[in-house]
Amino acid sequence: MSEPTPTIGSREKILDVAESLFARRGYAGVGLREVAETAGLGKSSLFHHFRSKSELYFAVLGRVLDRMDERLRPIFAGGAGPLERLDRIIEALIDELVEHPGSARLLLRALFEDDDFAEPLPEAEPVEGAIESIVGRLDALLREGVAAGVLRRVSTPHTVQTLIGATIYHFASGEFGETLLGGPLLSSEEVRRRKQEVKALLHHGLAATPATPGS
Amino acid sequence: MSEPTPTIGSREKILDVAESLFARRGYAGVGLREVAETAGLGKSSLFHHFRSKSELYFAVLGRVLDRMDERLRPIFAGGAGPLERLDRIIEALIDELVEHPGSARLLLRALFEDDDFAEPLPEAEPVEGAIESIVGRLDALLREGVAAGVLRRVSTPHTVQTLIGATIYHFASGEFGETLLGGPLLSSEEVRRRKQEVKALLHHGLAATPATPGS
DNA sequence: GTCTATAGCTAGATAGAC
DNA sequence: GTCTATCTAGCTATAGAC
Structure with missing residues (x-):
């Protein structure tokens, strides 16, 4: 302001x-x-x-990541239990992707398009740092949940990847996703359903149950 | 031949x-x-x-999808139960993505980059058809599992999206994924772990259990 | 089936007037 | 801080010799 x-x-x-x-x-x-x-x-x-196209590009990415970080930081730092924090992170992440359409695709591109720039650019560093920071806190949250025994003994990096796929990929999938769902991705109804599906999968798939079968 | x-x-x-x-x-x-x-x-x-760059591009995509279809078709058509077929689809999908590196990124791009071509190109149609065909059979398999009572009452299109994210996005994630895992994505060890994590999430997260909690 | 040559256009970036 | 003009280099695509 x-x-x-x-x-x-x-x-x-x-x-x-x-x-x-x-x-x-x-x-x-x-x-x-x-x-x-x-x-x-x-x-x-x-x-x-x-000063250059790449500087503009990383300025755009940086702004997207700043908005995301601002939204997620209080939840990561909050005092709730790991499982509840995880639920709230998923909801906030999805809210952010929905409120700023384009963020999902931009982030997805940033995560898998590493060959766009042959040489490492200095303007890319803050962006990489911001991604590492968010991902690191998510991984730490998962590890905390495993250590506390409220999550199964999953591989936390693999689970981070799954969560990224379930949220960022989903809201980046545009026309394909809408064809698949048979309607708009961003309607409040479909957004609510997505949150519910991801959290349900997470609870059934990650939450420790009294009798956990082996591999 | x-x-x-x-x-x-x-x-x-x-x-x-x-x-x-x-x-x-x-x-x-x-x-x-x-x-x-x-x-x-x-x-x-x-x-x-x-005849043109776009024709070359869709020829490349078509070949990737043909290979995938060839690998998945016998499993879709096989006589195993829905849950076992689903496991085998995931394994075959991952095997294909690993044996042909580049497929994952190509497919991921094809699924979310719909604005690359302003006008609909005729050479894109077979590719779109092949995608619809594979996705349709996966969705049908999930619906069959739900109908048979061996899967929770998930939204099958949302579950398709989650599975795409868990497989295609993961193997498309390149440098980021390797930083996250702390090692190569395509080592037989990490590939085995990925299959295991996805199947475990699926079994715990999708398989109907005697006492299924509500939403 | 591969080549050289070229058309016609657009790209990112700079210089310098105002 | 925005503009016009320009630079060099790249692009897709075509024509036509061999």
């Missing part, structure tokens, strides 16, 4: 437009001319705000 | 190279010059084998 930055208007608008376009068509699939013109600028004006 | 096509060599080599490149960098991120030269040809010679 009281940012020290003098000019907020253009920069934010560029980020909004770029977020939508990069989410839909990926880094290589978007040209800066289209970004600029959709934001109501000439192409060259972009370079006044961002 | 006894294809009626007279010249197999170049075409297959182009498909191999294109499969690897499209998997790594996506449709827009790959130029035909690089494909051609990696395959040992001049750029123009590509257009003798494929």
Whole structure:
């Protein structure tokens, strides 16, 4: 609200437009001319705000991750039990993906498209750090649940992957997902159902039961 | 083996190279010059084998889906119970993703990147049909399991999405996945663990238990 | 079936006026 | 802070010789 930055208007608008376009068509699939013109600028004006295409891209990703982190941090740090915290993380994660469509695709791309940039770029570091931070806290939460005996003795990294697939992939799946479900992905009804399905799978599939069968 | 096509060599080599490149960098991120030269040809010679870039892309995707279909079809059609068929589908799917690295990324892209082509291309139709066919049989298998009472009353389309995330996303996750697991994704040890984790989650999370708690 | 040459276009990025 | 003009390089695709 009281940012020290003098000019907020253009920069934010560029980020909004770029977020939508990069989410839909990926880094290589978007040209800066289209970004600029959709934001109501000439192409060259972009370079006044961002020194390169990759800097713009990682600024977009960084903003997505900041929003996510802001939403998840209080839950991770909260005092509830591991299983309840996990439920609330899943709900908050899904809420964030739904409230900012495009986030899911952007994040999914960031997680599996590592060959887009041949050389490691300095502007990518904060983004990688933010991802590691969130994923690390999720993994720690799972380990805590296993240690406390409220979760089965799963591999926590594998479970992180499964949760990413169940949330981020699902809301990134767009047209395919809608064909599969036979309706919109983002309707409050389908969102509620998704949360319920993921939490149910998690509870039945992860929660320790009195008699846990072996492998 | 006894294809009626007279010249197999170049075409297959182009498909191999294109499969690897499209998997790594996506449709827009790959130029035909690089494909051609990696395959040992001049750029123009590509257009003798494929009339356009999109035709090459969907030929690559079609081959991936054909291999997958060939592997999964006997299992879908087999006479085992729904739960055992489901286990075997997961194992075969993972085997296919592991034996042909690149398939996972290619398929993941095909499932969530629907905005790459503004207009519907005729060469995309067989690919869409192949995806629908496989997904439809998986959904039918899940519905059969629910009807037979060996699976919980899950939403089968949501469960399809979860299974896609748990398999295709996982093996598409590349560098991120390896950082998370702390080692190679495709080692026989990690592959075995992945199968085990997914099947365990499925059995605990989907299999009907004597006392099924409500939502 | 592969090649050279080229058309026509767009990309990311820079220079410099205002 | 936005603009026009321009640079170099890349792109898909075609034409036509061999």
